[in-house]
Amino acid sequence: MITLKGLTQIFKKEIKHYFVAPIAYIVITIFLLVSGFFFFFFNGGFFYRGQASMRDFFTLLPIVFSFVIPAITMHQFSEEFNTGSYEMLLTMPLTYLDIIIGKFLASLTLTAVSLLPTLSYAIFISTIGNLDWGPVIGGYVGALLMGASFCAIGLFASSITNNQIVSFLVGAVICFGLSILQQALYFFPPVIADFLQNLSVSNHFYNVTRGIIDLKDLIYFAVLCFIAMYATRIVMEEKK
Amino acid sequence: MISIQNLTKYYDRFCALDHINFEVDKGEILGLLGPNGAGKTTTIRMLTCYMLPSEGNIQIKDLNIYDNPLEIKKMIGYLPESAPIYQHMIVYDYLRYVADIREIDPADQKKRIHHLADLCGISNMMHKNVSELSKGYKQRVGLAHAMMSDPEILVLDEPTSGLDPNQIIEVREIIKEIGKKKTVILSTHILSEVEASCDRYVIINQGKIAADDKTSNLNKSKDSKYDISLILANTSFDTVKSSLKTIGGVQDISKTFEKDGNLGVKIFCASSEDIRGSIYNHIKTTDWILLDFRREHTSLEDVFRKLTKEDQE
Numbered sequence: 001m002i003t004l005k006g007l008t009q010i011f012k013k014e015i016k017h018y019f020v021a022p023i024a025y026i027v028i029t030i031f032l033l034v035s036g037f038f039f040f041f042f043n044g045g046f047f048y049r050g051q052a053s054m055r056d057f058f059t060l061l062p063i064v065f066s067f068v069i070p071a072i073t074m075h076q077f078s079e080e081f082n083t084g085s086y087e088m089l090l091t092m093p094l095t096y097l098d099i100i101i102g103k104f105l106a107s108l109t110l111t112a113v114s115l116l117p118t119l120s121y122a123i124f125i126s127t128i129g130n131l132d133w134g135p136v137i138g139g140y141v142g143a144l145l146m147g148a149s150f151c152a153i154g155l156f157a158s159s160i161t162n163n164q165i166v167s168f169l170v171g172a173v174i175c176f177g178l179s180i181l182q183q184a185l186y187f188f189p190p191v192i193a194d195f196l197q198n199l200s201v202s203n204h205f206y207n208v209t210r211g212i213i214d215l216k217d218l219i220y221f222a223v224l225c226f227i228a229m230y231a232t233r234i235v236m237e238e239k240k
Numbered sequence: 241m242i243s244i245q246n247l248t249k250y251y252d253r254f255c256a257l258d259h260i261n262f263e264v265d266k267g268e269i270l271g272l273l274g275p276n277g278a279g280k281t282t283t284i285r286m287l288t289c290y291m292l293p294s295e296g297n298i299q300i301k302d303l304n305i306y307d308n309p310l311e312i313k314k315m316i317g318y319l320p321e322s323a324p325i326y327q328h329m330i331v332y333d334y335l336r337y338v339a340d341i342r343e344i345d346p347a348d349q350k351k352r353i354h355h356l357a358d359l360c361g362i363s364n365m366m367h368k369n370v371s372e373l374s375k376g377y378k379q380r381v382g383l384a385h386a387m388m389s390d391p392e393i394l395v396l397d398e399p400t401s402g403l404d405p406n407q408i409i410e411v412r413e414i415i416k417e418i419g420k421k422k423t424v425i426l427s428t429h430i431l432s433e434v435e436a437s438c439d440r441y442v443i444i445n446q447g448k449i450a451a452d453d454k455t456s457n458l459n460k461s462k463d464s465k466y467d468i469s470l471i472l473a474n475t476s477f478d479t480v481k482s483s484l485k486t487i488g489g490v491q492d493i494s495k496t497f498e499k500d501g502n503l504g505v506k507i508f509c510a511s512s513e514d515i516r517g518s519i520y521n522h523i524k525t526t527d528w529i530l531l532d533f534r535r536e537h538t539s540l541e542d543v544f545r546k547l548t549k550e551d552q553e
Contacts, residue, residue, distance in 0.1 A: 001310075003310075005340070005341070005343060006341055009337060009340045009341045012337075013326075013337055016329075016333075017326075017328060020328060021328055083324050083326075083327065084320065084322070084324030085324045085325065085326055086324075087285075087290055087320045087324060088318075088320060088324055088325070088385070090289075090290050091288040091289065091290050091313060091316070091318045091320070092313060092338070092341050092342070093310055093313040093314045093341065093342070093343075094313075094341065095310065240290075240291050240292045
């Protein structure tokens, strides 16, 4: 059950926390530095390749998000457990879903905000070359879908411990594992490799970045979010 | 109004609460007492729907904690132990956030927050960060948090811990004021607090209820025997003992102190019969100087010690 009022309040409080704390500015800066550096200078560099495309930016995004998003979500429950404010939170007229979805949407919003400045890359590239906007739009849609799944995973990681570092590491390991699964496929026999490819975040993300949004990929990201948030709910219920 | 039925809680195999039962009436101020680890906080946490019992039920009006947790949370204002409030928030913002969750009409929020700030004495702290507040002020912000929606039931876990003596008296006054209209349950291990502000006390010891009585009954000594304490001057203990022993109803006399010529004496009475008159008349016939004359009441401390020690033995 969701009470819209409660969810909105949790969302507002979390967003305020990001910008007052000031987690948001630090995360956005680090994200832009790392993703910008890799995009423009890595693998020979953007200018050397001479292609008007953002493909390399999106290729690296799963790895960058694997570390940036758990840093956004690591405090969400861990800090509440640590300071005891979790007790205040749970004894106010809020449902589990209010709390989980409110926190989830707040971290997803911050992820979206940190992606916003990178739109300037697209605008910049379109002025110096002939940019195909289809894959760019697909790339941003994919980035939001993947970001949402990673936020849900990070939230779950935060719900299992009162230590923010443990929460970050657990979240990063799960996200990173799901991201590099695609690259590790050679090690497995073809039958298992096929199955694992369907589990890989990068595989579904690259599908979307081609500019083709398939129902299969949407379902994958939706299921990933659902599983992580449901697991968070189970953890919260177990704590009762 | 609140009915606690067979409430039991296990933490793994450790039994924190063992089938406790009690009821709280509307408008009552109930003090929950007990040594550390007795199960007070556990009881309170289940009442506020923070935890679920392993067995048993809590019924508030016609709602129960299993089926209607949200409705119950709306009815209860709760101050957890040591008021864990978000450190990074400004006091006013925090109260605003609570007011929003408690569904206070946005038009009335400002008025309500200022009223509570006056009541709890935090008007000057409204624009400070919670992390800058002293423990006492944090406790007051927690109290304002609990009272935000003007709830029917107020549950306070050790509301005066960490406060200075003046603040303790102020918080007690606030609790008494609220208790005129609301049901209040407060847990504490400070006994004088219960005597000062509660109508009724429940003592929990090792997960079981050891006593459940009205605080006003404390003064009507249930034991038939009682003590009288005297402070005398211009005499010696031996004289006092030998001459007071002759009065009927005196069982024994002991010396409590002797300092600067003053002598403290305790008289143990044999029965509930009031012998204060005959003692006074006897003293009048002597040249002793009477400095103090008092009948000792059974205090909550005596009851508490007796009950919690008996169980340990």
